[in-house]
Amino acid sequence: MTDVIESVAFRCPHCKRVYLSKRGAVIHAEQCFFNPERRSCFTCKPTGDQQDILRFCANGVDMSLYWCSVCGDEIDYYEGACEKHPNAKPLNGLRVQCDKWEVPA
Numbered sequence: 793m794t795d796v797i798e799s800v801a802f803r804c805p806h807c808k809r810v811y812l813s814k815r816g817a818v819i820h821a822e823q824c825f826f827n828p829e830r831r832s833c834f835t836c837k838p839t840g841d842q843q844d845i846l847r848f849c850a851n852g853v854d855m856s857l858y859w860c861s862v863c864g865d866e867i868d869y870y871e872g873a874c875e876k877h878p879n880a881k882p883l884n885g886l887r888v889q890c891d892k893w894e895v896p897a
């Protein structure tokens with residue numbers, strides 16, 4: 793049997809992702825959509841009235857729009873990127889740093 797080498801891994805405290813470098817795990821954890829500081833849809837507990845569920849979330853965010861994955865600003869899909877974060881990929885159906893985000897109970 794081939795011998796293998798045991799190695800330490802670092803896990804994101806917000807999701808189950810595992811990294812071999814601590815630095816990699818920290819970089820991920822700061823951006824993780826499950827990090828409450830990111831105020832993303834994944835950690836939001838919507839309290840608003842449910843509107844048109846095909847387009848709006850319960851807090852009134854238009855889910856058909858595109859959002860910067862760093863700052864959550866709206867992105868014109870044809871412009872393709874946020875002015876402040878040109879390397880951030882546009883998110884559709886998921887917003888971060890949302891002003892409508894509700895603190896989980």
Ligand SMILES: [Zn+2]
Nearest residue numbers: 804806807824
């Ligand atoms: Zn994570």
Ligand SMILES: [Zn+2]
Nearest residue numbers: 860863874877
């Ligand atoms: Zn941005």
